[in-house]
Amino acid sequence: MATNYFKNYPNQEGFFEQYGGSFIPPNLQKEMEKITDAYFSISKSHNFISELRSIRKHYQGRPTPVYFCNRLSTKYGGRIYLKREDLNHTGAHKLNHCMGEALLAKYLGKKKLIAETGAGQHGVALATAAAYFGLECEIHMGEVDIIKEHPNVVKMQILGAKVVPVSHGLKTLKEAVDSAFGAYLQDPENSIYCIGSVVGPHPFPMMVRDFQRVVGIEAKEQFSEMTGELPDNVVACVGGGSNAMGIFSAFLEDEECKLFGVEPAGRSFEVGEHAATMSYGKPGIIHGFKCYLLQDEKGEPSPVYSVASGLDYPGVGPEHSMLKDMKRVSYVTATDDETIDAFYELSRLEGVIPALESAHAVAYALKLATENPRQSILVNLSGRGDKDIDFVIEKYGLPK
Ligand SMILES: *Cc1c(COP(=O)(O)O)cnc(C)c1O
Secondary structure, three states, rough: OOOOOHHOOOOOOEOOOOOOOOOOHHHHHHHHHHHHHHHHHEEEEOOHHHHHHHHHOOOOOOOOEEEHHHHHHHHHHOOEEEEEOOOOHHHOOOOHHHHHHHHHHHHHHOOEEEEEEOOOOHHHHHHHHHHHHHEEEEEEHHHHHHHOOOOHOOOOOOOOOOEEEEOOOOOOHHHHHHHHHHHHHHHOOOOEEEEOOOOOOOHHHHHHHHHHHHHHHHHHHHHHHHHHOOOEEEEEOOEEEEEEHHHHHOOOOOOOOOEEEEEEEOOOOOOOOOOHHHHHHHEEOOOOOEEEEEOOOOOOOOOOHHHHHHHHHOOOOOOHHHHOOOEEEEEEEEEEEHHHHHHHHHHHHHHHOOOOHHHHHHEEEEHHHHHOOOOOOEEEEEEOOOOHHHHHHHHHOOOO
């Protein structure tokens, strides 16, 4: 792995080797270039960094702890540790980049934050950031998702955001993205588009990664302090890939740390039954950037499914796509059933109810622990499971 990694990737045009870039209409390209310039000049400034640090500490409650799972490790072997992003304000890692994006918006004098949301998690995090900074917030959401994700819709409204229903096409995430970009282009002077993961056109994959790096920086220091060494294995779930990039970024140059990105194998390997982009996808273009993509013969994104709605995306961040080709990160999978088992194991052995997204990472960590009883495993627990409990009980019931 090159030293100077973060200076080399992405390059000037936003490419991570062949992935990333920005494949968008010229009017949108102009706005992206303005955001890129602003990001480089503002986000490296002393004032910006001190303000973000203060927010992380006093508002978000960072650093989040690293926690050793005693009972889980005793049962499965290995030494399993969790980076507790479930204890970050709002209960997941997403607020890390939303506060960064909103702070940038404030420095740019913007009045409104615009985004799309699928399951509603990104919408809630962004609505939280908007409330903190006193900015308007407009969240575009497919009508199908609005019905499915009712509690998150209510949360966004309580936080003062406007939820815009999207009623064309399949009425889900893809249409919501188009609608949000459309709204942004109507008033790019006063508004800013805030993406929810390390995806989309340059500069978003870089910006979101940089705002999530705090997770890895903290975790590396905490783990070393607790154990006197680096973890043998670092595991994170991958939807778009923001929580995974956050923790992996601190260990990329430590060749002795094995890195695992866990994607959802869902119900089966049939098209439409999983979202294991790295296992079954090939390079293509979605939402203005190039990445591994689950696609049909025409290059259209395939339907995807996961028990964790935060992971059902047919693409993946461009940086992950590059790290797969470089073989620096191993991309593996966990099925729905393995995920539900891990959800209950962590709840009952440690008193921590994980988000179903994060439970994918836990599921793979349990496999690693069984196979490598002498090794340490650091899992990024990206979020808490309160949002999932009704669904799990209704669909799966209590474990036998
Ligand atoms: C959204 C979400 C994810 C997936 O997004 P990434 O960008 O892949 O991190 C994972 N875990 C939780 C708790 C989420 O809310």
